[in-house]
Amino acid sequence: MREARRPERQYTQETLMRLCVAILLLCAGLHGQAQQPPTFHVHGTIVDVTGAVIVGVTVVFEREHSTTTLSTSNFGVYDADLPSANTP
Secondary structure (H helix, E strand, O other): OOOOOOOOOOOHHHHHHHHHHHHHHHHHHHHHHHHOOOOEEEEEEEOOOOOEEOOOOEEEEEEEOEHHHHHHHHOEEEEEEEEOOOOO
């Protein structure tokens, strides 16, 4: 009596390449998450007393050991991700 053999799987080079790329992307994503310090997002619009936006205003966020300086856009908007209070 002849033994039943499992069919051998044959992977194409394209399939193996896709698998390798997927694994690399997964590992890179996990590595990046572990390395990023916690942040919080700030944004706002600078206006004058009449409500008109002010372009090019310097906005400064200061902490004990760091300073972040921004300028408002053509629409008077500033936008930044800053280190959280728990970040040294």
